[in-house]
Amino acid sequence: MEIPYAVKSRPDTGLYNAKLGIWLFLASEVMLFGGLFSAYILLRVSADLWPHGMVSIPVGTFNTFVLIASSVTVVMSWASLKLGRLPAFKGYMAATIACALGFLFVKSFEYHAKFTHYDVWFKDAATAEKYFKAAYGEEKGVEVARKLFVERFHLHNTKATYDANQVQLPGHLEGNPLFATHRSLASAKKETFQFTPDAPFGTHDHPKAIEVKLADVERLSAYVPKHSTYFAIYFTITALHGLHVLGGAIVLAYFLFTADKWWKKNPEQLANRVEVGGLFWHFVDLVWIFLFPIIYLL
Amino acid sequence: MSHDHSHSHGPGAACDHGHAHDDHNSPEYIQKTIKKYMMVGGILFGGTVLTVAMYYVHIPSVAMTIAVALLIATVKAGFVAAVFMHLSDERKMIYGILLCTVFFLVGLMGLTLWAMNDYPFFTLVDGKPA
Numbered sequence: 001m002e003i004p005y006a007v008k009s010r011p012d013t014g015l016y017n018a019k020l021g022i023w024l025f026l027a028s029e030v031m032l033f034g035g036l037f038s039a040y041i042l043l044r045v046s047a048d049l050w051p052h053g054m055v056s057i058p059v060g061t062f063n064t065f066v067l068i069a070s071s072v073t074v075v076m077s078w079a080s081l082k083l084g085r086l087p088a089f090k091g092y093m094a095a096t097i098a099c100a101l102g103f104l105f106v107k108s109f110e111y112h113a114k115f116t117h118y119d120v121w122f123k124d125a126a127t128a129e130k131y132f133k134a135a136y137g138e139e140k141g142v143e144v145a146r147k148l149f150v151e152r153f154h155l156h157n158t159k160a161t162y163d164a165n166q167v168q169l170p171g172h173l174e175g176n177p178l179f180a181t182h183r184s185l186a187s188a189k190k191e192t193f194q195f196t197p198d199a200p201f202g203t204h205d206h207p208k209a210i211e212v213k214l215a216d217v218e219r220l221s222a223y224v225p226k227h228s229t230y231f232a233i234y235f236t237i238t239a240l241h242g243l244h245v246l247g248g249a250i251v252l253a254y255f256l257f258t259a260d261k262w263w264k265k266n267p268e269q270l271a272n273r274v275e276v277g278g279l280f281w282h283f284v285d286l287v288w289i290f291l292f293p294i295i296y297l298l
Numbered sequence: 299m300s301h302d303h304s305h306s307h308g309p310g311a312a313c314d315h316g317h318a319h320d321d322h323n324s325p326e327y328i329q330k331t332i333k334k335y336m337m338v339g340g341i342l343f344g345g346t347v348l349t350v351a352m353y354y355v356h357i358p359s360v361a362m363t364i365a366v367a368l369l370i371a372t373v374k375a376g377f378v379a380a381v382f383m384h385l386s387d388e389r390k391m392i393y394g395i396l397l398c399t400v401f402f403l404v405g406l407m408g409l410t411l412w413a414m415n416d417y418p419f420f421t422l423v424d425g426k427p428a
Binding site: 013014015019020023024027030031034035037038039041042045046057061064065068069071072075076079082083278279282283285286289290292293294297298 | 323325328329331332335336338339342343346349350352353363364367368370371374375378379382383389390391392395396398399402403406407410411414
């Protein structure tokens with residue numbers, strides 16, 4: 001069966017059908033991401049504390065460049081088809097897919113680093129201070145932990161008082177386990193665990209691992225969605241965006257691998273398919289253009 | 299290679315562009331747009347560098363930082379939409395769809411923010427959140 005208006009425009013819309021379809025779909029996508037963006041604003045503005053510097057800016061910048069490059073290559077792949085250059089189309093499309101996979105590869109490293117990074121909250125202020133001293137030295141220990149807290153939540157301009165109950169000790173567990181919790185350590189019959197605290201703020205020191213009693217711990221969480229509101233919205237939005245990158249890459253790869261067949265059968269329709277896939281791809285780039293400053297910089 | 303560059307609007311298709319324009323499928327037209335694509339790619343790279351530089355320069359006002367970052371992002375998004383997504387030269391039907399989208403997006407954002415300081419009625423004690 002011949003699909004109508006796959007190449008020719010419909011007289012009433014002036015568009016081939018797939019183009020009208022993709023724009024209606026993108027309109028719904030704007031609402032999907034718009035809802036999450038407005039949720040982000042609402043959560044952030046009404047939060048008492050909002051962390052900063054939890055993600056690496058150079059990594060985010062690199063991924064932004066990768067997505068921009070992929071937007072250029074995908075539009076070039078379409079232009080190559082319009083110019084009748086099939087090999088150029090294949091090269092540009094392959095480059096686009098490589099960029100997509102590169103983006104996801106980098107993102108997976110970012111996620112992995114978060115899933116193996118922990119915060120520990122202690123039962124009470126006295127216990128917390130005991131561990132801060134063990135981590136960073138008898139004299140300066142409490143001050144170093146306080147400084148990490150103040151810098152994470154940008155409290156230098158506020159009159160927020162230091163509350164040792166709230167202050168967490170960030171670091172890594174022995175063996176770098178993924179998603180460990182208080183409960184998983186307890187059910188593994190662990191009474192203590194080795195914990196390597198993060199470097200003091202603004203340094204690259206390597207503090208020695210300390211031994212923490214599980215009984216002294218109020219809460220222990222990797223940087224996963226349930227860690228905090230920040231990570232909940234961070235993972236929701238970036239994972240949804242990541243799924244869009246993956247979905248886009250699969251569709252574009254399909255166009256690449258079936259290109260020879262379609263080129264013989266109907267080159268105009270192939271160009272239109274690639275244009276529509278490209279429109280989706282540009283939208284994914286466009287979402288990232290807003291995500292990058294909001295998540296990484298502000 | 300016998301590739302037919304015929305007009306994809308089709309014979310008799312309603313073309314709502316009021317002006318006489320180049321054939322959108324002619325090699326000359328495509329060559330011209332390729333130059334535009336490269337330029338926009340450059341602008342997007344430059345915009346990203348500018349955004350990141352702004353972070354390291356550190357503007358003292360938080361409101362100003364947010365405004366500048368979102369302004370740069372909006373300009374970048376505008377270039378992607380206008381040039382890469384061909385919105386600078388599209389059919390009326392698509393502008394209509396996007397106009398509806400903008401209306402509903404503004405509504406979504408606006409209504410959410412408007413409700414920001416609302417608390418469920420029964421959680422209030424003496425008119426204040428408990």
